[in-house]
Amino acid sequence: MPLSDPAPLLLDAALRGVLTALLLLLALVLGRDRPRLPAARVGVALALGLALQVAGSTPSFEAWASRLWQAPLVAVAAGNAVLFWVFARALFDDDFAPRPLHAVAWAAVALLAGANCAVLVGSGLAIAPLTLGLQRAAPLVFALLAMAAAASRWRxxxxxxxxxxxxxxxxxxxxxxxxMIGARWQSPRWQLSGTMATLDVALLLAIVAVVAWRMVRLAGSDLFPAATPVPALPAMEPAAVLVPETGAEPATPSEAVPRSKAGVERTESAPADPAPAASPEPTPEVDPAEDRLADALHRLMTAERGYRDEDLGIAQLAARLAVPEYRLRRLINQRLGHRNFNAYINGFRLQEALAALADPAKRERPVLSIALEAGFQSIGPFNRAFKAATGLTPTEFRRQKLADS
Known part of the structure; x- marks a missing residue:
């Protein structure tokens, strides 16, 4: 940009200042409201990383600073692609927990980008085109991974x-x-300048502004689950369950059944409806159609044990009940108080597994068989859900309950 025309420079600086302030505000709010929640922690890291990226991509800084000075900021900017993928996974999975693989992926991409900027670009080494190609492909790969993670859990x-x-x-x-990958691909040094640099900041500012505005309108419990620790498993009846979505105290069968107006009773051997994830929103008026749907859902889940279908999803369940998917979502969320469909279904599965593991007559039955019969697809997800819900492994729970009996 020519110095004789300061308007574009001032516009670029103003946009970057507003965007940086908004990113820092988001990081502050997320860190203050949910300091222990993985999604919030990753969100804070991504917001701070984007703030550094905004500063490091300023055209005047890129023109003035040496590659050695730019290398740390380039590394952070490249690592933001990995953070975005991890954030997408955490945002769509209330039970997400960071793994060493995530840190390794971030470090690998950041180190690759930093080495390219500081040493390899322009060095004439034979490996330079390969490493630069990998750096340029990384944002696209992790953007696609983020979309795949969202698509797999969004429903x-x-x-x-x-x-x-x-x-x-x-x-x-x-x-x-x-x-932005397409725009940078046109630049020999992978840098934006002039109008494209300002457009880059404007687009990112628009996205962050919409996110911030909508987050302000959402209640904290709407966006993220309650960050409460899971208590140790107390003594409970075999059909009681600690629902993994909430970490709430286990409900006895009589307490766990949200009965609709028609009052469908559960059978003695069928599991009760799992405790809700949060207090249901008050319903302004009684809807007979919703009552009938609640009764049909309760009967399907308890008397017919529909949860045993390992491929059961919200669309399949809505089809079995012959209702639109949005009505079933609204019922399970607003009337029964659950935030996640998979956690709702797994609550029934866990109740059946808890009862079977505590039954002396089934002491010789393998844990895997109990998990598969309850509807879990494999032993891994069952063990994770069971541990999150009870604080014990299935074997430890069985040993404790059979010793008590």
């Missing part, structure tokens, strides 16, 4: 406003990443 989210926000974050973020 299980029952909080409608949160579903829309999550879809916007991942969709807009992925499209922004792909668009």
């Amino acid at each position: 299980a989210d029952l909080v409608e406003r949160r579903r829309r926000l999550r879809a916007f974050i991942v969709g807009a973020g992925a499209l922004y990443s792909i668009a």
Whole structure:
């Protein structure tokens, strides 16, 4: 940009200042409200990383600073692609836990980008084109991974406003990443300058502004689950369960059944409806059609044990009940108080497994058989859900209950 025309420079600086302030504000809010939640922690890291990326991509800084000075900021900017993928996974999975693989992926991409900037680019080494190609491909790969993570879990989210926000974050973020990759591909040094640099900041500012505005309108419990520790398993009846979505105290069978107006009773051997993830929103008026749907759902889950279908999803369940999917989502979320469909179904499965593991007559039955009969697809997800819900492994729980009996 020519110095004789300061207007574009001032516009670029103003946009970067506003965007940086908004990113820092988001990091502060996420860190303050949910300091122990993985999604919030990753969100803070991504917001801070984007703030550094905004500063490091300023055209005047890129023109003035040596490659050695730019290398740390380039490394952070490249690592943001990995953070976006991890954030998408955490945002769509209330039970997400960071793994060493995530840190290794971030470090590998950041080190690769930093080495390219500081040493390899322009060095004439034979390996330089390969490493530069890998660096340029990384944002596209992780943007696609983020969209895949969102697509695989988006339908299980029952909080409608949160579903829309999550879809916007991942969709807009992925499209922004792909668009900027295409723009930077035209530059021999992978840098934006002039109008394109300002447009880059303006697009990112628009996305962050929408996210911030919609997050302010959402209640904290709508966007993220309650960050409460899971208590140790107390003594309970075999059919009681500690639902993994909430970490709430286990409900006895009589307490766990939300009976609708028609009052469908559960059978003695069928598991009760799992405790809700949060207090259901008050219903302004009684809807007979919703009552009938609640009764049909309760009967399907308890008397008919529909949860045993390992491939059961929200669409399949809505088809079995012959109702639109949105009505079933609204019922399970607003009336029964659950935030996630998979956690709702797994609550029934865990209740059956708890009862079977505590039954002396089934002491010789393998844990895997009990898990598969209850509807879990494999032993891994069952063990994780059981541990999150009870604080014990299935074998430890069985040993404790049989010793007590």
